[in-house]
Amino acid sequence: xxxxxxxxxxxxxxxxxxxxxxxxxxxxxxxxxxxxxxxxxxxxxxxxxxxxxxxxxxxxxxxxxxxxxxxxxxxxxxxxxxxxxxxxxxxxxxxxxxxxxxxxxxxxxxxxxxxxxxxxxxxxxxxxxxxxxxxxxxxxxxxxxxxxxxxxxxxxxxxxxxxxxxxxxxxxxxxxxxxxxxxxxxxxxxxxxxxxxxxxxxxxxxxxxxxxxxxxxxxxxxxxxxxxxxxxxxxxxxxxxxxxxxxxxxxxxxxxxxxxxxxxxxxxxxxxxxxxxxxxxxxxxxxxxxxxxxxxxxxxxxxxxxxxxxxxxxxxxxxxxxxxxxxxxxxxxxxxxxxxxxxxxxxxxxxxxxxxxxxxxxxxxxxxxxxxxxxxxxxxxxxxxxxxxxxxxxxxxxxxxxxxxxxxxxxxxxxxxxxxxxxxxxxxxxxxxxxxxxxxxxxxxxxxxxxxxxxxxxxxxxxxxxxxxxxxxxxxx
Numbered sequence: 001x002x003x004x005x006x007x008x009x010x011x012x013x014x015x016x017x018x019x020x021x022x023x024x025x026x027x028x029x030x031x032x033x034x035x036x037x038x039x040x041x042x043x044x045x046x047x048x049x050x051x052x053x054x055x056x057x058x059x060x061x062x063x064x065x066x067x068x069x070x071x072x073x074x075x076x077x078x079x080x081x082x083x084x085x086x087x088x089x090x091x092x093x094x095x096x097x098x099x100x101x102x103x104x105x106x107x108x109x110x111x112x113x114x115x116x117x118x119x120x121x122x123x124x125x126x127x128x129x130x131x132x133x134x135x136x137x138x139x140x141x142x143x144x145x146x147x148x149x150x151x152x153x154x155x156x157x158x159x160x161x162x163x164x165x166x167x168x169x170x171x172x173x174x175x176x177x178x179x180x181x182x183x184x185x186x187x188x189x190x191x192x193x194x195x196x197x198x199x200x201x202x203x204x205x206x207x208x209x210x211x212x213x214x215x216x217x218x219x220x221x222x223x224x225x226x227x228x229x230x231x232x233x234x235x236x237x238x239x240x241x242x243x244x245x246x247x248x249x250x251x252x253x254x255x256x257x258x259x260x261x262x263x264x265x266x267x268x269x270x271x272x273x274x275x276x277x278x279x280x281x282x283x284x285x286x287x288x289x290x291x292x293x294x295x296x297x298x299x300x301x302x303x304x305x306x307x308x309x310x311x312x313x314x315x316x317x318x319x320x321x322x323x324x325x326x327x328x329x330x331x332x333x334x335x336x337x338x339x340x341x342x343x344x345x346x347x348x349x350x351x352x353x354x355x356x357x358x359x360x361x362x363x364x365x366x367x368x369x370x371x372x373x374x375x376x377x378x379x380x381x382x383x384x385x386x387x388x389x390x391x392x393x394x395x396x397x398x399x400x401x402x403x404x405x406x407x408x409x410x411x412x413x414x415x416x417x418x419x420x421x422x423x424x425x426x427x428x429x430x431x432x433x434x435x436x437x438x439x440x441x442x443x444x445x446x447x448x449x450x451x452x453x454x455x456x457x458x459x460x461x462x463x464x465x466x467x468x469x470x471x472x473x474x475x476x477x
Contacts, residue, residue, distance in 0.1 A: 014066035022059050026051060046094035054091050057084040082130075082137050089129045093122050119198075179219075179226050184234075184294040187224035188214050193294075207298065227294050233266065234297055235290045240308065241282030243318035248275050248283060254315055255287055258307050261371060264300040265289045281320045303369075310367040343386055343437060347410060349454050350384055353439055353447045362438045366390075372428040372436075373413070379428070382414035382444040388434035392465060393427035394472035401427065402475070404468040412458055414441075426469055 029051040036044035061080050064070045070077050097118055134140065179185055183194050185204065190212045192204035202219055204212040227234060242251050252273040259271035269290055277284040291300050312319055340361050344351050353361070363386070366372055372390060373379040385408060392405040404426075407413065413428060439447075448455040 014062050018059060018062060018067070022055070025055055029055065041098075043095070043098040046091060046098050049094060050091045053087045054084070057087050060084075078137050082133055085133045085137070086126065086130050089133070090122075090126050093125055097122060178229075179224075180228075183229070184227035185224055186227065187219060188212075188222070190214070191227075232293045233290050234292075234294050235269070235288060236297055236301060238287040238301070238304065239276060239284055240287065241279060241284045241319065242312075243320050244283060246283075246317040248285075251283075251285060251317060254311055254317070255285060255308070258304060258311060259287060259289050261377075262289075262300060262304050262307065264291055264296050264303070266292060307367055307370060310365055310370065314364040314366070340437065344384075347384065349451060350437075350439075350447065352450060353443050359440045359443050361443075364436050364438060366430040366434040366436070368430050368432045368434075370430050370434075372430060372434065374427040379414065381438045381440055383412060383436040383438050385409050385411050385413075386435045386437055389431045390428050390434055391431055392468070393429060394469040396472050396475040402472055404472050405465065406431070411461065414444075426465055 029047055033044050033047045033051065036042075036047060057080065061077075061084050064074075064077055064080060065072070072078075101118060179194055179197075179202070181194050181197060185192070185194060187202075187204065190204055190206060192206040192210075192212060194202060195205045195211075196203040201213045201215050204214060206212060252275070255273040256271065259265055259273070260267070265271055271287070271289040274286050274288075275283060276286040287304070289300075289304070291297050340354055340363075341351065343363065344354070366388075371377055374393075387409055389406055389408045391403050392407060393401045394404045396402055407428075448458070
């Protein structure tokens with residue numbers, strides 16, 4: 001009777017753990033995983049493996065060992081016990097990995113240790129631990145485990161020759177370190193950013209958000225280009241042709257002006273424009289410029305290509321191209337541009353300025369974001385805005401540029417003779433595409449003498465800008 005009671009009591013505690021303690025442990029693990037997910041901790045992944053693998057293995061071991069009381073020498077008990085200890089070792093190593101490397105800050109030695117190296121060390125420790133566990137649980141000498149492991153390794157190596165080749169290639173890439181996560185590379189005809197280096201392959205994200213997977217052995221045996229080495233700076237070349245009628249020195253000066261004033265183009269190494277080739281229809285020029293990183297290149301290249309069109313139109317140079325049209329009777333090969341009188345139809349008070357036949361006004365177009373006037377880029381003449389808007393800039397007491405106003409269609413600006421302020425006081429940058437008509441100072445001077453009302457309006461606008469510039473210079477950021 002006492003023996004039966006003692007046996008019942010000895011089976012009671014394992015049963016209570018399985019019935020009550022095991023669900024509680026799962027609940028605690030679930031809450032811990034949720035907390036780690038909210039905090040963005042990588043420890044959540046290891047806790048999930050403990051919940052899904054280690055805890056069920058422990059429950060199964062308790063059940064077969066203490067509930068149905070299979071003997072310790074039973075093969076089933078030994079298999080389950082071996083699996084439990086191996087899984088526990090794997091999970092503990094995962095916890096150490098997450099605590100040491102998961103929260104590593106950038107530019108620290110922990111952050112620089114590659115994931116592939118950590119995975120290999122972890123696998124090696126698990127293999128060594130598995131041999132020790134095998135020796136203890138099964139009561140065998142560890143030499144037997146090593147022999148079994150050696151034979152198994154040969155069989156596995158023959159069956160997995162290609163995957164193992166990728167692993168070895170990954171190790172060689174790891175030791176040589178020709179690329180890191182975050183580098184921009186060209187490999188197998190693919191250009192993109194490295195987002196992962198694992199046992200088998202390198203994952204590359206292309207600019208079009210595609211994922212390209214390249215085996216390690218291909219990178220190790222074949223050539224590839226690392227665009228982030230030796231520095232992250234990236235030099236780009238653009239080839240563009242201009243008419244044979246446009247003097248090369250003038251073209252190069254205009255193109256250099258674009259490169260030196262485009263935001264994002266660094267000045268060391270300096271940008272350059274060179275006459276590259278004499279083609280069938282044009283003279284080819286090569287524009288070279290450098291940006292800080294590959295990520296900046298598409299936007300800056302787009303800005304340069306866009307500004308080229310506006311400068312070409314504004315300065316009257318030509319980008320020729322071979323093209324053929326068929327025209328019917330009475331058709332014009334090119335549309336007739338509007339005359340200055342037509343452009344001034346909305347501003348009749350400026351039409352008398354057209355009587356000066358010897359000085360035809362010019363129509364210029366500026367791209368959004370282009371500088372129209374600043375301390376270095378002096379604007380000559382008197383300009384009437386036909387379309388678009390621009391912002392007026394001045395500098396505060398600290399020398400920082402601040403916006404003091406906006407001007408739009410129907411408003412004017414110009415040099416010192418007609419604007420009443422030094423060109424270094426006020427800068428003008430186009431907010432959107434800006435179309436202006438530029439008159440010579442003498443022409444607009446005669447117009448203002450003939451129209452005192454217009455002169456007063458322009459004078460009032462000049463005075464407001466002058467006061468705004470003075471106020472800005474007294475401000476401290």
